[in-house]
Amino acid sequence: MSGAIRRRSGPVPVGIGEAPAELPQWHAVDLADGTRVVARVAQGETPILLLHGWAITADVNFCHVMQPLADEYGVVAMDMRGHGRGLPIERGARFDIAQCADDAAALLDALGIDRVVVCGYSLGGPVGLEFARRHRDRVAGLVFQATAMSFDSAADKVGRVLFRGLRPLADHSRGLGRSLPVSYFRHVRLRNPQTAAWWPWLRSELVLCPPRVIVDVILAEYAFDFRPHLDTIAGLPTAVVITTRDGAVPPKDQWELADLLGARVFELNAAHDVFLTDPATYTAATIAAIEHVRRG
Template structure:
């Protein structure tokens, strides 16, 4: 597996953390001010913590302690020894909280990570003080654009297995996924970061995401919640994201100028809105 961490944008320190009986995962950590609320950042499908959150750490460190793990089957996350399971991802995150002796966190999830964040609340309610849900919904229901996007993501992951004769096709796939990124070096790094994932796990995760639904219980979410909606998102329909916000009592909504990949294609814009949403949820959680 390629390791391009040295070619990445500036990132906070990270280390491999052993989860009791579950394996180990790589976690980025920002200490933040003493006694600050803790954010647990949960990345999307076929991404990694680095790829999803690289632009956000600096803006969050002023107000929060931050943990950003690679999820199961992604990057340097827990190895997926069985069929990918979103519930296992949520339980991995709860186990990570145990390692750090954390009582409660604000779970921040992007796309698939938003499903994991919802499940963390559903399965470990006493551990969650708030939610920030980005580019996500209660379900995807086989949306065609979502399936196309994730198929391209899986193809990018698969490139590391392909002979060099196939590599020119990588440019076509990268253009579809990352064509809106102006910085060529950032675009290249994003492609390499996706290729660090395990192909079988990504394909299995796609199946798990299609099966996921919180429709029956999202309305029971009783912690302060913010929903971030990319204004040009075609992968997770905007109507579905608004349905999520409408389902959760008193959820606040933040619109972000960008598409489903705004965390990479317009990182400064996304980071600013995310920081505002996190501060809003933290303030409401303390009220």
């Protein structure tokens, strides 16, 4: 691992306390354009690039699995633009899935990492697909979890109208960004004692996404459709973890992703928040999927 990298010392960025979990070290990394980002990095021959879900941070999404992956393979994880400690979205601009894919490639450049196994959860799926399309030579394997190739279910069509209507109000309702992710995940405290013990820290992470980003990210997902680009990633080793009780990404859409990619499927009898409610099961499925694609 090379490039302009500084080990983070002192307080974690954004004034958030250290995670109660053992996680890879924070590093401050200078990108080629002079921009500085922060990322959790653990060295490995072909590390796992972790791409998190909508309105949360990499730490929230991968807090239970990140250190096991770091110990076994090495990891790279940073928050996407507009999320947590991620790069800012320029004034007047909107969240862009392809830009997030290029941000990840720029981080790998700065770290001197040639190839990774991509692991994308929910929103991380579209970002991972774009990363593979735009930077195919850097992909050793693809793991997609609780995600889809397009988002056009009946519920998504209703959501598209709803969030378009919310967008003009987003900048005037800070409560949306402070309450929506917390409300969605609040019940996880009842499902797993370790997650419950970490709730004060998790809650502090869940309020970091600004309202406009919350709205713009979901609209970007609704507009996303990777089906015309399938040939660009054909032949890459791929696994899909399907959450069969998912109320956020319909399982049938997850199955379509797996079928169109010819992916090995790992089914979890779980909802969209399995990474917090049943971390042992989620971790086992993630490692199994990664091992599958590493074998090619």
